[in-house]
Amino acid sequence: MLVIASHPVIDYEQWRTVYDGFADEQRAGGVLEEEVLRDIENPNMVYVLHRFTDVAAANAYFASPVLQAGMKDAGVAGPPTIAIVRSAD
Template sequence: MTTMFVRHTVSDYKTWRKVYDDFAPVQKAKGVTAEAVYRAVENPNDITVTHEFATIEAAQAFAESAELKNAMQNAGVAGAPTIWFTNKA
């Protein structure tokens, strides 16, 4: 199992959350098996999201997808996100 972490700042959490929730069918279609959203205590617009995948290849394909990039842009993500991948040890 591979987990993809994404951290980014958004201009408005409510706007971002609506786009994120509406994106769930695409996540599932692209191999996301579980997800979670976290907000920084000191800045509620500082978001970290995790997505789980069966393989690293699926995770990387999702991270590079035009659909994800468009959703982030539409959701008000400010700047480039930080993305990294892990495998459960």
Template sequence: MTTLFVRHEVFDYAAWRRVYDAFSPVQKANGVLAEAVYQAPDNPNDVTVTHEFATLEAAQAFGNLDELKTAMRNGGVQGTPTVWFANKA
């Protein structure tokens, strides 16, 4: 099991969340087994998202989707996200 972690700041969490929720069918179609969204306690626009995949390759492929990049832009992601992968121990 591989988890894709993405941390980024958004302009407006509520607007970002609408785009994120609408993206769910694309997540499922591209191997996302589970997902979660976290907000920093002191800044609700500081968002960390996790997506679980069966393999590292599936996680990397999802991270490279053009549709994902478009959704992030449409959701108001600021700057360059911090992205990392981890395997469940």
């Protein structure tokens, strides 16, 4: 299953540096694959795709105090919008 999280950032380059340094925490939190996308008209709006094995792992990861602190340090400018989805097939 896939989590799509979107949120604005103050400065994309600063955010990306922190995000890239978070790879170990992602793996420890159950992230199997990830991808970052940016809005074409607003490059400080990011969309992060994370693949997990199950909903419980995704919920635990996004509720993690370590992740919350990392988002603050990275300059996330607002609460994320999170969608948990799965293939319709």
